[in-house]
Amino acid sequence: MILYGSPEEIRGALEDEAAKLMSLKGKDPHLDKYIDNKLKVLKECFNKLKNIHSNYIQIIAISSCDIIELGQ
16 A cells, blocks of 8 residues: 555545455455454554654555655
8 A cells, every 4th residue: 555645634544444454354264364464554554643743644554554754
């Protein structure tokens, strides 16, 4: 997942993604492992967003969450 925008927009997109993943959970044990890993990365992103003070950021969340502050 690669997103950019305001922290509020990013937070909303992360919440939507988590909701979509949760709706798929419990249907396939192999898929559940993937979902759990992705939810872990999303949680890491939520936690990192708490410390961001920029008005515009980019998030790169694949196996971990990296946040790049693009502007004040």
